[in-house]
Amino acid sequence: MSMVRGWCPNLFAPMDTGDGVLLRVKPFAGRLTAAEARALAEIAPGAIELTNRANLQLRGATAASAPALAQAILAAGLADPEPGREARRNLNASPLLGDDPSLMPQTAAWRAALEDILAGAGALPGKFGLVLDGGGVLPLAGVEADITLRLAPDGTALLRLQDCPWQARGATPASVAALVEIFRASGARRMRGTLAARGAEALFAAAGLRPEPAPAQEAAPEALGFHPYPGLGRGAFGLMPEFGVLEAGGLRALAALAEGFGDGTLRLTPWRVVLLAGVTRPAALRAAAAGWVTDPADPRRRVVACPGSAGCASGLAETRADARRLLARGAVPQEGLLHLSGCAKGCAHPGPAAVVLVAAPGGYALLRQGRAGDPPQRTGLTLAQAAAELEST
Ligand code: SF4
Known part of the structure; x- marks a missing residue:
């Protein structure tokens, strides 16, 4: 099994993160049946991240364990056995195909x-x-x-x-x-x-x-919440785990939601939102009560964070823990995204964000309206100083 570093991983070429490897799982047609989701929850050695390509990324494997993990994923029917074809399966199509009549x-x-x-x-x-x-009802604008x-x-x-x-x-x-x-x-x-x-x-x-x-690109739609299909009494319901990251138990809980309220299948999206399809509005409201991020106004929707030093050898701060501290203080921009990055690579959000905090040896660097690799406007900030900066604007 070959390894790639700093490039796009797939099942047969996992990415070396310095303290383990990342495996990319590309469910066929961007869908996971409840049974597949449970199988993946059994197999996954650590965190399961939703990606902006409507894929899943498994953390926690090692170079030694990755081949057996890849075989288990193949056996679960979640990959093409031919490595070349698997690497090229990079099509992001409308997630509600076959369900949304519009x-x-x-x-x-x-x-x-x-x-x-x-x-x-x-x-x-x-x-x-x-x-x-x-x-x-959910066009792939802005992807x-x-x-x-x-x-x-x-x-x-x-x-x-x-x-x-x-x-x-x-x-x-x-x-x-x-x-x-x-x-x-x-x-x-x-x-x-x-x-x-x-x-x-x-x-x-x-x-x-x-x-x-070409006209300017349209903005991405808000995928969270209920999206009724025109003329039908049902629709799709979008929910997101905090930071787009699931643990095995969370994936099992999603499988149960899909069976309990939807058609038994989870749809992955490029917005790190999981869709339950074919649900009615009352069912959507009951699913919303299960603790997921479902409200576009939820401040957690506006925070992106990579694992930082908790899961990546390049990380210089525990970015997700720090993101929770900022959320607890309410130090999150009212408009646009807050991106906490464990280093200047900016894996969790390659695009620009309203505010970016990049962990560096001397503390956090802060920049506005830019990408993690852009020149910072402030450097050497403690988290408290970064929070104060965020609260003052
Ligand atoms: S941005 Fe985060 S996940 Fe990416 S290399 Fe840096 S610390 Fe690791």
């Missing part, structure tokens, strides 16, 4: 076509991924990907490339396959690299597409 009807056919394209592609970098947005397909009511598909100000209408599976092949041949790690090398016009033309200016 999704574009062509979504299922597109998902099958995109899965086939990835399965049949040559070796791709581990982070390369596609998004398929079929609309509906980062190398290639994004957004389906329109007239049956057409709109295609966007990572970090590209252009889009193209009328995309087909053949045009996506062409772009994947151009990307693969370019040797870039992400589509933005291919774009920089080839230029947007040439890329779209090679895929038989005509570019046009």
Whole structure:
């Protein structure tokens, strides 16, 4: 079994964190049946993290235990046995496909076509991924990907490339396959690299597409809480564990909720929110009482924290424990995210946040409206000083 460091892990190439390895589990179609969730709870050696690719990340394994863990995950039906195909299974599709009647009807056919394209592609970098947005009650707006397909009511598909100000209408599976092949041949790690090398016009033309200016990306929807399906007496209910992290008992509790209130299946999302599907509003309210983060106004929704020194050799502070202390003081921004990062790598939230606290040898560094690796505005803060800074704004 090979190890990767600082790159995208998967089941057959777990990531070395310095004091253990991380294994990425990619449930098929982003779904876990209650039985699969219980099996994973049995297998998981430590914390189970929800990722922004609608996957799960297992902590607590060692280089010695990882191969047996991977075999157990395979036996539970949660991975493709062919390592290359497993590494390429990076499609983030609308999580309520098959349940939400307001999704574009062509979504299922597109998902099958995109899965086939990835399965049949040559070796791709581990982070390369596609998004398929079929609309509906929870569109995948604002989800980062190398290639994004957004389906329109007239049956057409709109295609966007990572970090590209252009889009193209009328995309087909053949045009996506062409772009994947151009990307693969370019040797870039992400589509933005291919774009920089080839230029947007040439890329779209090679895929038989005509570019046009793309509008600004829409904001991500709020996935927490109840989302009724139009015209039906039921809907989906989104809930989140604190910091998007589950222990085995939490995963078992979610399985019981899915069986008790939903259709027995958990839907994973890129917002670190788990959806119970097919629930009625009264059932959703009862599920909300079980202690999960379900209210968009809950301050825990606005805090992201990596494990820090409690689970990563690079961590320079116990970030989640410190996040709880800040929450207890109410020292959380009213708008936007607070990101506590155990080091400047910023694994838990690669994007910008309203306030970022980065653990460093001399204390926390603080920056606003930026990423963990950006230059800080304050350095050497104790947690109390950081809290005071947060409370003063
Ligand atoms: S950001 Fe957190 S999880 Fe990532 S390497 Fe640093 S301490 Fe570890």
